[in-house]
Amino acid sequence: MQMSFMKPEQQDEASRFTRLVSRFWPLGLASRFILMLSLVILTSQALTSAVWYRYSYLQEKEGLETALESIASNAAFTVSYYRKLPKSSRHLVLEQNRSMGGTRFFISLNSKRIEAKGLPQSERKQELQQTVDTVLKRTLGHQISIDINFSQRDDLRVYDAEVPLDDIPRAFARYTIEKVKDDPPVLVMQFQLPNEQSASGKKRVSEQWLYLATNLPAPYVSLESRFLDARQLNFILLTSVFVLLCTWLIVRREIKPIKNLAQAAKLMGSKMDAPIIKEEGSGELISAVHAFNTMNRRIRAYIRDRDLLFGAISHDLKTPIACLKLRTEMLDDEETKHRFERSLNELEFMVQGALHYIKDTDIQEQVEWIDINAVLHEISAFYGKDEQKVGLAGKASKPFLCKPVAIKRLLHNLIENGVKYGHYVDISVLDTPRNLVIKIRDHGPGIPDELRERVFEPYFRIHQEKEEGTGLGLSIVRNIVRGHAGKLVLQNHAEGGLVVTLSLPREE
Structure with a gap:
């Protein structure tokens, strides 16, 4: 006896999941193989992408830190130079720098720290800010006030008036940060410069901030490392589709003999x-x-x-x-x-019956398209010559492919038995795209449940001493039905009589 350690609700959940999987799980061997191979490819691609992402992340982080250390070193050199200048000379030197060029920074001197709209906070942003801060303080010392931030170019504000960068007059356009295609983040560094002292040794009240901003160098166009960029995603999709297409062609070729074998x-x-x-x-x-x-x-x-x-x-x-x-x-x-x-x-009748039994189950008869409605009307008219003994309802929507002689013998036997034992027969026809279903109900005594299978045995008769014939009729009928891959079911009707349900599949 097996013991289950799952709670009833857990068992119901597992059962529902199993039914859901079995509902959508493909039945064909080719589709199953393709699905499983797709899962393997997706899993391998996911694992490969995860390994690649980790390696790329570390490599990109190392390269970005190196680039920022270089930028921070240049910025520290610039700040050291301006710190040594008298306050009155700083604007003059700044104008000369702007005129002569030779610096990668956008530089301005402001009377206050400019508020910059920074990029959203993230772990990587804090790590990079710490990298820049460490290089600057290692060179400039810890006494200087430093503000470090990363921003987008369109969010930058410059000068004491805090004007947008693109609003600078055209005459100063060469001073602005170049606008590039990928719109990389801008590193903004602000340093509080020391004030001059008066003769009495007291500091002036006004303060001065040196504003330095520059684009991150290519290829670092973002602080966040994307798991898959468009180029990598396209490569993965193309390779996956190519592998699946080749696999489908190979599987189709290999499965063709299996399909032929199954059909045969x-x-x-x-x-x-x-x-x-x-x-x-x-x-x-x-x-x-x-x-x-x-x-x-x-x-x-x-x-x-x-x-x-x-x-x-x-x-x-x-x-x-x-x-x-x-x-x-x-x-x-x-x-x-x-x-x-x-x-x-x-003796002659028995010999002829045995020969008919063999003949009616012969496989050599060729299949043909027949009008099953015409066959049923013909049989109904034959058994209703003297009085109405057969009622017919419904019809087949299109011709039926079968062995015509065998099907006519089959219907004759069933209807003849119904008329013989039930006196009156109701026939109903239901045609579907997959099956042709014919129900024949008589109004006789029916068949006991324990004898429903035995009546198909050769030479078996329910009342041996009363019935005429050889007892081969229903055996012939079942063989014909099986020869057409159909089903034959006998059931007693609730109001009396026997219902024979004949289901014949339509050819695909």
Whole structure:
């Protein structure tokens, strides 16, 4: 006895999940193989991308820190130079620097610290700010006030008036930060410069801030490392689609022999008429197909030998039966003559029934398209010549592909039994895209539940002493139904009588 350690609600949840998976899980071998391979490719791509992301993240971080250390060193040199200048000379030197160029920074002298709208806070931003701060304080000392931030170019404010960068007059356009395509973050550094002292040694009240700003160098266009950029995503999609397409073509080629084998096995199981399959594919498939072809040939040979045997038996039995009938006619005793004739007639009837049983299950009849409605009307009219004994409702929407003689014999047997034992028969036809369903209900005594399967056995009759015939009718019917891959079900009606449900699949 197995014990479950899951709670009832957990078991229900697991059961629902299993049903959901089984509902959407494909049935075909090719689709299953493609789905599983897709999952493997996605998993491998995810793992590869995760490893690549980690390596790329560390490499990019190291490169960005190196670039920022270089920028911070240049900024520290610039700040050291301006710190040594008298306050009155700083603006003059700044104008000379602007005129001559040679610096990567946008530089301005302000009377206050300019508020800059920074990029959103993140762990990486704090790490980079700390890197810049460490280099600056290592060079300039810890006494100087430093403000470090990262911002977008469009959010920058400059000068004491805090005007947007793009609002600077055209005459000063060469002083602005160059606008580039990828719009990288801008590193903004502000340093509080020392004031001059008066003769009395007191500091002036006004303060001065040196404003330095510059774009991050290429290829560092963002502080955040994206897991997959567009180029990498396109590469992954293209390679995945290419691999899946190649796999689909290969699987389709390899599965073709399996489909042929399955179709042949279906025909063998339903109609006993399977073609010889071409032996191709892998070694295992060739072995399986070869075994099936061998079995198919043996079954065909057996059926052919059986037909020849019954044909010989039919020929061999008819001659002595005819001779016995002729000798019986020569008898003088009428009573003895009558008994002999009755026995010979019964023997001939049984032989003919056995031969009909073999003939009606013969697989050699060719399939044809027939009008099943016309067949049912013809049979209904035949059994309703003297009085109305058959009622017909519904109709088939299109012709039906079958063995016409066998199907007519099948319907004749079922309707004849219904009329014989139930006196009146109701026939209803339901046609669907996949199946043709014909229900035949009589109004007789029905069949006991324990005998519903036995009535299909050859030579079985419910009332042996009362019934005429050989007891092969329903056996022939079932064989014909199986030969068309159909189903035959017997059920007693709640209001009395027997309902025979015949379901025949339409050819795909």
